[in-house]
Each structure stands twice: as structure tokens, then as C-alpha cells.
Amino acid sequence: MAFEVVGKLIKVLPEVTGQGKNGAWNKQEFVLETLDSQYPKKVCMSIWGEKASDLKQFADGDMLKATFSAESREYNDRWYTELRAFRLELAESGNEGGYVAPTRPATQPQSAPTRQNQPTQAAFNAAFDEESNDLPF
Template sequence: MDLQGRIIAALPAREGESARGPWKAQDFVLETHDAYPKKMVFSVWGEDRLQRFNVQEGQEVMVSFDIDAHEYQGRWYNSIRAYDVRLVDPSTIQPVQPVAPAAAPASAPAASAEAPAAAPAQDAVPFPETAEGESADDLPF
């Protein structure tokens, strides 16, 4: 999968020793440019990839990644590992505008003045009210 966005955080690198030898990894936070931006944390594993990608805060990048999950003591954890990170020219980014509801097509007939208005539903039962005039339901909205 691929995702484009701006690096908003570079977390500290982690390293250690395993049965296969030494390892190094670093996590990065990417924010998309959608109308409602999303954030994603991805990991880069291997000192060679960390040096080759050279990811820095503020960069505009295209991240190619794999998603996997593993189980540990009865709980499941997601893992998002980047296998390629490419710089993107910031001038090519188009700002995304929220999508407005579609208007009725011009060829659609307008509602006639003679058409009766929709009658309110007779089966609707209002929520019971308390003495103060507030709704008795327990919903917070």
C-alpha cells in the first residue's frame, strides 16, 4: 500500500541484539493532506534502510508499506513497516477541499406548487420528558 503525507514526528531510534544479530528501527508519524487529515505511525527496520531513506521531520513523502498483525499473550498488535520511502515535491500537492453535498441536476423537474407537503409522521412517539422539560433518555446528545 502507498500513502502520501508530511512527516510530523520522528521518534527516537531503537536498537538491540537478537538471535540473528544486532537490529535498529525507528518510528515516524505521517499526516495526510485529506480534508480530514489522518495520522499513521510507520516503522523503518534496518540501519541500511534508515540511512538510505533519511527521513526527516517536515519532509513530504510517499510511503510504501505492509500491514501485519501478531499475537502476544492473547492480545493482537498491528505492525506497519515501510519498505520504501520516496521524497515528493511539495509544490505538486493539491489542497483537498471537503466534499459538498451534490446539488440536484438541472434537468430534474422542480417540485410543483400544487404538490402537497409531506405530512408529519403520526406514529412517532416523543421521548418522555422530566418535570424540568428535559428529555428522560440517557443519551448525552
């Protein structure tokens, strides 16, 4: 499932490279600050491989829309979560920033619940009139 977040690019961390069994790899981490609420949130994401060069075209302060996947893994009874971006683009000018829900198929709107089984006030009053009231006061 893909998620999206819109925010201001506030920091690009140094590029990390390494050598694995499948060859050389590189990743770049960056921080976006969402602007959707009274309390902005900072989100650190990573971008891997060739896509890391896409990050170089943006400057600090640019409003970006990042499409990403989230994954968690366990190591020594601790869980680590990574937000891995796979698409970066400038945000639309009308979007103020923040979390955008994952894309899902369109669903039919639900109708309002019916009131068939709800008792009316008259039925309630008839059931508890003064003659059937056994209360001492």
C-alpha cells in the same frame, strides 16, 4: 501486498536498537500526517535495518510517499499491527497527500446492467388497472 501513503513528515522518533539471535538490529519509527480529508490522520510507521538511514535525509515538514506492508500478530489474546515501510521518497508535487490504493492488475471495466428483466411502466399499469383492483378505497 504493498500499500502506499502520502503525507507530511511530522515526527521522527528515537532509533531503537537491540541484539537478537540473528545479530544486531535497529528500527526507526516516524509519523506521517495525511492531508486528504477535512480530518487529517496521523500514521506511525517503522523502518528497519539499513533503510532506517534513508529517513535521515528528510526533514520535518517534507511530503513523503511511504511504501509499506501491514502485518498483525497476536500476543496474550491481544492483536498488534505494524506498518513496516520499505521505501521512502519525496512525494510528487501534484499529490496532496493521503492513502493510495495497493497496486492491482488492471481489470476490464464492467458494463452497465441491462434493463431486460425490468418491467416497463405500461406493463405495470396493465397488470394493476382499475378493474382488477380489489382495494376498498
